Amino acid sequence: MISKIARRGIPLLSLASLAGCNTVVFNAGGDIAAQQGQLIIVSVLLMLLIVVPVIVATLYFAWRYRQGNTTAPYSPDWDHSTRLELLIWGAPLLIIIALGLITWISTHLLEPSRPLTRLSEGRPIPASTKPIIVQVVALDWKWLFIYPEQGIATVNELVTPIDVPVRFKITASTVMNSFYIPTLAGQIYAMPGMETTMNAVMNKTGTFRGFSANYSGAGFSHMRFDYKATSAADFDAWVAKTKAGGGALNRTNYVELAKPSEKHPVEFYGAIDPELYSKILNMCVVEGTPCMNKTMAADAQRAKGDMAMKELPKEEIARRVAAQAAAEVCTTPTKTEKK
Structure with a gap:
């Protein structure tokens, strides 16, 4: 009796554990991530159009033509059916064509460097809206965020206002990493000596998790940061507070900051060297380096x-x-x- 209860309880426990999962991509706060989540759902449903009938047919044939069923027809000389061949090959071919078409369209629409055309579904971007520029540098093992227009910088904390397009310009100091905020947009690589661009927009306030999705050494597990999406007023207040906090990020203290460190605390800089990101990108922060x-x-x-x-x-x-x-x-x- 106990064993029967245990066997019945295991599936229920599994469902209960899945209910606690935080499916961020399917409950995204950013428009790009929301579209990516919808793409995954549509792709899975299209593939299930083949998977489910095949599983059902396998179970049906195993039951229908079991050894004990003597009423099932027996045709040892059967070897071909045009109708069955069309069904077996035609249905998967149509689904592959549909998947290919959806993938081709979404790949171009959601291409990271493509400027945004909407804030969310049914909400186009006003013509006067100017995107916020954030320069992202993947360090060992922490994240540096430079706001060139605001003249500030942060370490391991990213803040942007909601319903405002953000253009990320991303590079790395030494090795390749992957910049990823699941609730905002897809991941994109950060590579030394190269710049990748990602456009995104957040539609709801809150604090979310960002991290590196590409292994980069001993401190990789702790290469995480808080992403805070705020109202426009709160963002302006945060910028003013950061500026008032003092401290300047220049080429000298960047060299110290870039040294490998794990579990690096959040830091704020009220002023920045305007040429610092360009020097990082072109790998010439140290004086005398071409x-x-x-x-x-x-x-x-x-x-x-x-x-x-x-x-x-x-x-x-x-x-x-x-x-x-x-x-x-x-x-x-x-x-x-x-x-």
């Missing part, structure tokens, strides 16, 4: 000059090479001059 963008521009200019040289007549190329060699001889000191 910036990647300048190095690449010089390389491009050099390559352009080489291509132009190749298009010149052979006689002109020979003349320029000889002139350059003569110039080098004239400017190179002799052994007597060196002495």
Whole structure:
């Protein structure tokens, strides 16, 4: 009797435990995450159109043609049915086409760098609305958020107003990470020396969890931060409070901040070096380090000059090479001059 109760109770306990799960993606507060959740549901339902009938048919055939059922028809010479072949191959093909079409459309509509066209369903973005810029830097093992327009920065705390588009510009200091706030939008990679862009909007206030979804070393498990969605008035008050708190983030203390640390506390900076993010992105925060963008521009200019040289007549190329060699001889000191 006890064993029967236990067997019946296990499924109920499983359902009860699932009821406590926080399905953030299916109950998202941001419009992009909400659309992604709907996409998952639609995809699962389309696939169930095949999965459920196959399971039902498997159980039916196992029962119908069991050994003890002598009334079931027996056709040992049967080998083909055009109608059955069309059903077996046609139905999955139609579902694959539908899934492919939905995926193609949603991939373009929800592409992270694409500017937003609405705040939520049925609410287009007013023409005068300007998105908030947040520069995100994945450090070891913490998150740095720079607000260039507000002139402030935070560590392990992100605050944005609701119903206002936010444009995230994302990079990393050393290794690749993945920036992810499940209730806001999908995850996007943060890579050193590169910048990825994500546009998103939050529609309800609250405090939510953000984290790195890509393993990046020993402190990865604690690479989390609080995301606070507030009203516009509360956001302005928070910015003013942060500015009044003092402290400046510049190239010198950024180098100290970028050193690996675990469970890093929340920090606020009331002022920032306006060129800091550009230096981080181009990996030249340390004084004397050449910036990647300048190095690449010089390389491009050099390559352009080489291509132009190749298009010149052979006689002109020979003349320029000889002139350059003569110039080098004239400017190179002799052994007597060196002495």
